[in-house]
Amino acid sequence: MKRLRDERGAADPVLAEAGRLLSSRAPLPDDTARRQRVRARMRRRRGAPVGAGWLRALAVVLLVFSVAAASAMIGRVAQTIRAKLQEARVAKHERERQRTHGHRSTAPASPTSAIAPAAPTPPTAPAPVIAPASATAPAAPTPATAPEPATAPAPATAPAPAIVATAPIASTPRIAPAPAVARPTAPAPPARVATAAVTPPHRALPAPAATDPESDQARLVADAVRALRHQHDPARAAILLARYLDRYPDGVAAEDALALALEATIGRDAPRAAGFATRYLARYPDGHWSALARRALSP
């Protein structure tokens, strides 16, 4: 077969044109210089540090790890933001709740409300609850409570250490249900008034976020015990216990909560202690801590 490039001078114009086009590109000649040049490049490339593939794989692994770390960080930040929002929501709820309680307590203008401003005793009182009455007696009389003779004399609070020593220390809610005693309505308002008045604004109480009532009960009582025994903060313990009794007047740990509240206020806040003792005796006249309650009421 005759090659088309040899038809350049053919009579047929198409064949001649095809020959002309094909002749415009000459066969690639052998080129020693080119061959050696490429060979030299190949040698240089062979001498280059090996591991471009490994480097590529390493880069991919690093990229994957970076993406994973970034995702984790973003997730963590989002979680933190969510938690902060939740905290803010709870704090707002708490403030509103306290405000509501405050309005309720100040509205009746009862004689107990008169002691509200005097109620905030120093929460950092170093004296534990089991301190001798002689030590607490001088500190307890606030301007409002001073006229009351019940708390001032030492004999009234003298038996407290012995009684407190027997108070429920591990006050986890008892499983045995409390007897269905009607809630005494009379002593309740003073406790609530005191709760609202004593709560310092900077001391955020545990969020009432627990949806399970049983866990909420246990949490409140456990926090109160911790505040009373370990943090030596009877004021906070009293608040928590008052809250417990307010929410769960017939809760499984109502008796223990009343006793603990009595312990937290005895020797510090005689009117409240008397209120708790009255409530305790009204509900549990023969209860485990009835002796303590009677002693708190005795002059």
Next chain:
Amino acid sequence: MDLPAAAGDVASARAPLDFSRVYEAWFDPCLRWLRALGIPDADLEDVGQEVFVVVRRKLAGFEGDRLTPWLYRIAARTASDHRRRAWFRRLWTRGSRIDFDALSSGAEGPAEALERREAQRLLDGILARMSEKRRVAFSLYEIEGYSGEEIAQLLAVPVATVWTRLHHARKEFLERVAELKDEEGRR
């Protein structure tokens, strides 16, 4: 144009193949195959280097007795990869590459150089519209000067197949040239 005999000897002797000998014997033919496969002249050296990097890596594992088709298959795959990469590269660079081999060498006048470049442009346009099988057979036969038997040996196909491809390729090529002539006549 005859295919190199050295490598054939090497393969037939079943001796361990020496890369240097293979390279020296087959580098230039390989560039011709690459050109027939559609690689531009400006990229021939780079793609040829890629081909022989693969050959150097795989030569120890070569156990056949027909080195030519083996090399051609490597060249065809490398050319295919290069075309694919070039397509992606063109997306970013808009394909503005300078072919230094196409620049005027000074051995011919400006009019001749312009005429040659225009003819090459038309030729590339026609070849680009052909199927790869036809284009390879046609380019190797018409441009590089291979015989039908050499092309058959290279492509590992019967000689009749090569002639058939050449026949159809020539027919198609002449049709395109006739169209070009008609267009010229209308202008």
